[in-house]
Amino acid sequence: MLVVIASWLVFRHRPSRTTTLCLAVAVLGAVLTAGQVGAGSAAGVVFMFAAACWYTGYILVSSKVVQKVDSFTSITVVMFGASAAHILILALTNSHLPSDGKGWLATLGAAFFSTVIAMGFFFAGVRIVGPGEAAVLSTIEPVVSIVVGVTALHESLGIVRVTGAAMVLASVAVLARSAGMSGDDAGQRYSER
Template identity: 40%
Template sequence: MGPALCLLSAACFGAMAIFGKLAYAAGVSPGALLLVRFGLAAGLLAMLLLLRPGLRRDPAGPDRQTGPAHVTLGVLVTALGLGAVGYAAQASLYFAALELMDASLLSLVFYTYPLLVTLTAVLLGRDSLTPGRCAALVAASCGTLLVLLGTGGVDFHLLGVALAFGAAVTYTVYILVADTVVHRLPPVMLSALVMAGAALTLAARALVMDGVDLSFGLQGWMWLACIAVVSTVLAMLTFFAGLRRTGPSTAAILSTFEPVVTTALAAFTLGEILTPVQVAGGLLVLSSAAALQVRRARPGQHGPVSRQVSADHSLPPRVNA
């Protein structure tokens, strides 16, 4: 289930670029897009927690049926900080770069983050760089490169590249920090806190910058709703649920499926054509995802055991469903 959840998350995130283009065409500004995206997502998740109290239970607690998640002040601050600092900064850098450079080159630079996550996790001693994972990382990176370079020539903008790489570094830190709290909070609660933190930061920025223009029409609100529901709420819930089961390196490598989805959706909805090079790149990414799902069971085990150990070392290793 872990790899499948990560792939679903990547597909939802991949659709955001299409929704974003359609929202821009409907008169939505980047500032309004970010503020409404995170604000609406935070509200939806809060409502979900109110209507479904079971989602507040700690799935790793001693009482899985009735035990509510125990939220310490440190975990609460970390979760809010993930949104207020990490997610808000990453999204702001990403969309700032998008205004200066082509989307294909932006994606190419931004998707250096799987390599950054994997290498940093290994250097921190939080993950192991096995031969299989190395091969999957190389295949996924090469596949992403082929998908993006298959779009043709791109315009190089030094500041845009710097902003895009800054977004990749920020997202790397975000994933590694999220991995320390993802086992201590239910996915819906963690997602709600992250979205609330990001919404507060963007709201404060809007006040300082004299607000944002929300006078666009119904069509713009429809695409913003798609971004909030599909490419934010569903995408984040499935990402955190997948991260719990796979760990940061595997989750990051599987996230390289996102630009493949973006390119394919652009071909179907925006009339862009998939070239043979892009098809080959997509197949490479899919093959790396399939390779990461192959687990070697230890003698005497009847199912694959996750190598990811909870950040709370008092918890036992999780068995993948």
Template identity: 40%
Template sequence: MPATSTRFGVLCVLASTAFFSLTATFVVNAYDSGANPVGVLTVRFAIASLFMVAARRIVRPNAPWPSRRVTLELMTLGGTSYFLGALLYFNALARMDSGLSIVIFYTYPILVVFGNWVINHHRPSRNIAIALVMSVTGVIITVGQVGNATGAGVIFCFASTLTYSAYTLGSARVLPKTDLFTGVTVVMIGAFTCFAILATVGSPFIDVKFPETTSGWVNVVLLAIIATAIATGVFFVGIRNLGPSTTSIITTFEPVLTIVA
């Protein structure tokens, strides 16, 4: 891989990490305004989908939509692993300290590297193995700087780690089949579709609460645009340039940013 592509990929992943690190702050502020996980997530992906449709229309107005098969794969990626990962993680945030949740979540590179080895037969190089050990060690050390959690919160967080690992591996396989803006747009729509169904069909059994203050809505909008649509876009660029293993390892810088935020 050319050095220029590698450096660009690293910069993109670091940028996405910075954007994603704001997630916990936006979410906690939305919860404080009266919203709950399903309410926040439904609005989050509705706004993110609209934002990406508009961005694609402006930046790539003549880009063709992918085939039905690729569209289904992208919708499935957004409607399964991204949907479940976000739902589990946001429920974890409602039950534990935001710093601790991100520290637990970012043990996921271990699963990505192992999954990439088993599924794609990409045996990790010595440099990848060393970087993985160092990054996870850094995450473990950081645990001492964060707060407490409930048992349910920890379970939700570890479950989101599993689903996000699948999302990362799936992204590396599906994204090369279409352009960046189209890929992100369809993934967002897939995730929104599932949350809209959950909020509508599950409403008799699941509380759906939206923000009750202007500040809460501002945080959800920022969550959707900065920490979802834009963050996902540059993350996908990073995966295309670096592959899932290296990308996942670089993202372990996020716990530090989340705790600072």
């Protein structure tokens, strides 16, 4: 939601009615999919909102950067920056690295598949459809988490979560099929900025 609003304010990219409706349905669906959340602390809420704002800025900046450089260069810069930040945190805290080959293999696999590959697809998507639509489309993540949880971890699946997942999938499908989302139109629209 923040990305669509910020994209409108910063880049004057007014979201279409379809995007706005899909965003509202996807956010509501994601809330239902996440399930009941505990009370939490005020500090936790502040940190989560700060993270959402930071990620919004990241997506908006990325939407402009990926228009000027290829996705591989973008991914390389992001990954080296993230690695440097992790090394700094490792040096400043009492953190530990994996102690055996299995730990390193799991770490490298997670880094490659869930970070490098995911970011590559995300940057390609931002380049094609723009930041707002990419943010709405990325709301499918909780649905994928549910599918993995149910199939691999044998978690239970209630009607509320199914309803939320269906809402997210429906909004993503509608957004992907909307007339303004054709690859040529969207790519042209964002490359002109």
